[in-house]
Amino acid sequence: MRFSKETLITGFAIFSLFFGAGNLILPPYLGYLAGTNWLWVSLGFCLSAVLIPLLGIFAHARLQGSMLDFGNKIHPVFSIIFCVLVYLVAITLPAPRTASVTYEMAIQPYFEVSSLTSSAVYFGLVLLFALNRSRLLNALGKYLTPLLLLILTTIICIAIFAELPPATASQLESPLTSGLLEGYQTFDAIGAIVIGAVVIISLNLVNTESHQIKRNLMIKAGSLAGLGLLTIYLGLIYVGSLYVNQTVTDSRTDLLSFLSYDTLGSGGRILLSILVSLACFTTAVGIVTGTSDFIKGLFKNSQRAYIITAILASALGVLIGQTGVAYIIAVAVPALSFIYPLVIVLILLNLFSDRFVSSLIFRLVALVTIVFSIPDFLVSFNAENYQGRFSWIPFSDYGVGWILPVVITFIIGKIIEHFIDESKTSKPEN
Incomplete structure (x- = not known):
């Protein structure tokens, strides 16, 4: 499969929009708990965090519309309610979590800055990107994603070739289903139908090609992003399993900090700070942009509605982000248990x-x-x-x-x- 420059840029952009806080902090800890059963836990995690999101992009490529198209065959009213719930979950859970993770891992250890100030600056930049959305895919695909992949690959490769004691048995009773349910916490199935809509609108702003050409572009770019996610997840889970005998921690963020320090030395934490900031920021931009696009569509493509939504979503991210990573993850579990199955089912049905x-x-x-x-x-x-x-x-x-x-x-x-x-x-x- 040959990739054009536009396909590569779009694929990198999709990857960066997917790869946020959960995608970074969840896999190593999952591998840490899985130990020698890291392959089984990887299978479950990649089913819900790679395959389903990838199919979501493919469904968008077929529909070439908005997220409303995912539920319209049930009933237009149902579709609106479903979309409102999904976007509400997106702006109240994964978006604020990106700010919390950035503060706890990239700001708090080095600067005497309050969480409120950090989140305000963070979502101010998110808002700036969202309001300049015509340049979104180009900026993400050309600059942010390659840097993100370079840092991640460096950490994974050094850890793999390090001399570490053999991993011990799993702490998980059911590694496969544990990996599957932990994949829910990446929000990537929800991200697929949110991000897919962002990509379609962004492509339409700069691309006047036919429906079929844009469909093929999205499929190729989505496949490239899916391959990137699969590779990084397998690497992070495996690295986490290697460190099962090295440290005992109940914190996902602490484990990631330990890994970066052990592989890259004192400079590793600085690189990790950059990595966390990039991963979280790109996802937050995608969520705020997608939510604003949806509300804009409901109000007859009103640019005012887009701007107001982007501002409100950013403000909400600042406020909820003050609760911390652990609290947001705990609150997310019930919400995801209810909405995630419906998202997965609608993705699968819309492929046909x-x-x-x-x-x-x-x-x-x-x-x-x-x-x-x-x-x-x-x-x-x-x-x-x-x-x-x-x-x-x-x-x-x-x-x-x-x-x-x-x-x-x-x-x-x-x-x-x-x-x-x-x-x-x-x-x-x-």
Whole structure:
């Protein structure tokens, strides 16, 4: 597969929009917990943090519209509610988390600056990029992503070739599902449908090519970004597993700081600070831009609505960012347990043509997804009171009780459609 300059720039931009705080701090700690089972945990993590997001970009490439298109086949009102929920989650959880991670790892250790001041400057720059969105893909793809990849690759390569004791057994009871659920915390499935819309609008601003050419461009660029994510995740998880006997920590950020110091020396922490700032910043820009694009579309492409939304989203990021990384991750678990399955299902359904997946299938599968996500939501929200009550649902103990009901519903829906089509064709003409 040959990549043009535009494809490379767009692919790097998609990678940088995806690669934020969670993508950086979660994989090493996951490997640290997995130990010798790092491959199993990598498989689960990459399913939810690479494959599903990549399919989300492919779905956007097919639709070539806005995020509203993901739910329109269910009902336009449902689509608006779904989009509002997704963007609300995006601007209240992953966006503020990027500011918190940046402060805890890149600002607080070196400067006597308050979290509020740091977040204000941070989201001020995010707002500046969001308001100059016509240059967004070019800036991210040409400059920020290559620097990000260079620092990450350096840390991974030095750690891999270091002389370390053999890793011990996993601390995780189920490495595969642990990796899958930890992948939720990257927000990348949500990021795919938010970022995909940003990429489409950005391409339309500078590219007047046909629908098919832009579709092929997005597929190639998305594949390149997915390959980059896969490589970096595998490297970070593996490196984390190598350090399982080196240190004991309950903090994801502390482990990452330890890794950077051990591989790159005293200068490693400075490089890590740059890395964290870049990774977090690009994701925050994507979220604020995507949310502003959505509201602009609801208000008949009003530029005023775009600017007001960007300002409010940035202000909200400053305020929520004061709560800290650990608190934001804890709050995110219940929210993701409910919304993530629906996002995944809508991504998968929108990959198929309208002839294969009808509105009936969309409605049935979405309804069952919502119903069977509620038990996982209740358990994650209040595990002590609800643990064991939903054990009759297959895989519910692993936090993915929605999967089998959704698959069965899809099959039943196709069978119903088959009989409906047969009955129509068998009716004699008057």
